[in-house]
Amino acid sequence: MRRSSIALLLCVVLGALLAPAAHATPAYTEYLDLPALNGAGEYGGGLHPDLPSTQPPLLDALTQARADDIDPTRYATLLHQYWLVVATDNAAIDLEAWVPERGAAANSATFNQVYVNYFRLAATRSDLYWAGMAGIAGASFAAGFFDVGDVGDIVSVGGIHQLGNTVADLLRATPPELLTGVPADITALATLGPRLTAADLAWYQTRLITMQKHIFIDLVSMHEAYLAEGMAAIDEMYAAGVIGDRMRAAWRGIDGGTEAGRVDALTAMADREQNEIVADQWDVTANGRDGMGRVLTYVTTVAGKPAVPGTRAPGVYAPVTVWSPVAAGRPLGLRMPLPAFNWADRDTRWDYLAADLLPRHLELAADTARSATVYREPFAAKLDRGRLLTRLPAVLADLTTQWQVVSS
Template identity: 50%
Template structure:
């Protein structure tokens, strides 16, 4: 009796196990209702952190564990789920891959914590762009982002230092110097000078530590936003080629303009790589952070305009052949003085980096051509700039390291003469 009972029990357990396995196979290989999927929690998840303002990934409720995300991605792919339904999962996975490769903890990368808490991550972001350039053929945009990042990161360090030394070098000195220079020109010229310059002279000397901290927070958000948008594409292509890019696009994350850039990059021609570089730069500046620059320039009363203009004044990307922003478009002011057409020439930029059109003019007409000349026309020179230690080279770009000469350049060389 006991043996018969054990046999029945064994057959019962075997039947249950077989049924369970068949059910699981059906879940994986046939597209069942979403609620039946073992990874249903990863479907139709809104990207509540798409602008990168908080720690974590695109979804703050979804894990950033790379292995867990990969398991979920494998299952929904095998189940034939529509890519748009798991778009956030796809982007979160490739972001997790990128962050891990960069040595960045997404859970600790929180712009609201301030610059000091994020400074190591700031460096890792740009060092990672250079790593991507040096390990994947055709990743021209990441190389440019890394080189430009050297001066951008130096600007972070400068602003943090200025924030602690507002009464000594930096913002106050620059604002006071520009104010003194304006005071020495005819009032008609001073009155016609660009608003940003007049605000720098009047508001700049009164900026506070709180103003600088607010601006640093805005810059940290934008840096994170660019990483979150651009790095997943590069990691997906590195691992899966155009298939990875197409899946991201099918989920709605990227438009045809940038997807076509990847097709050009994939072809590997010099013309294709050049156009891909320009298109990725356009996505970065004209789509990813354009609204955030607008909001920053308009923020905190006149403070946003002053601090974004200071960033413009100090803008000197570490790309051979690229102009400083003041060299690209220097400020000249024309007015009638005592009935005579008169012009004031200055070393200051005639635009604010936060404004869309002149920012893109500079990127398209100066920055991209200079960088493209390096990597396309002089590839033997490129390693001198792109295969280097990030921090030591970035240190050379610090305004505070060259502050006396910098302030001298910005507050002298003002010349008034006949138009």
């Protein structure tokens, strides 16, 4: 009896040893083929609600997927999420709490930290030209609508009312024959600006926060991937379809260590930012709120002089001059210190960036000592200097002293 029991036990043990091993389901399986539902940054959290928002489980899943030779296109969103989480961790941003629809007050600390992080990247690597420009120019254009230190000091609705009323007064003093040629954006500022409400401004702030997050998701994730693993990480993002040919070429340009490569990368990244990432979102913003979206995007253009040294304000770069369609005699013109374009319009926005902002930023980046000083200046000082509330007296003074009727 004892011998048979031992034999039975040996059979059981031997059978267990010879049986096929049970394999655990790989960690990446549930993350394959996920769409980037939040790729445009409109909601809280990361790219897909099923993905973790911490690095260890994401990295474990990625490591297994790579080891099993899974096609990178199948784990593209997982890969992008990993580098997004790395980016937000390095920027000291809580990804789950970054919810644009909650508005300016709830996102003020994150809004601040996004720009602080751009300057951190630029100060860390002097060849990351886009990061430096994004920090300086991006903060300048948004500064008039946010005060991250004290939300109560956000530029007042009354400030825009005053701007609109000033333009309305100047239009009333303009010869009637010139009024028909005044751009629609200026007329809208005069007629709709005084009706702006706090709800309109809050809506616009949310739109800006959404675009800010969209840019971060796209371009900052690439930066962190490159800084961590070089071109190998960029090539994996390319293989997964997260980036295309032009972005891979841009990073190769930076990696090559030449000035020409750095310049090409800045241009390519700025073009991606303005003409791919946020172009449609600017269109939606400009068409929103029954005309108020257009007013607010134009106010951004009037007040948003980039702080990159040497860059001209939009109204100086492209001022409006309207000529009267007179049949005889000397033509009568109206010159006004207001921009002839709206920041929301992609073609004229890009013309301004390519002709004025990019060249000036390249001059700054070429002087590494000077650029380092600019990048390391406290962000609060940059923000305060660019706010419309701070600059409004100067803006109004320019309007009232440089609005001129001229003849040829």
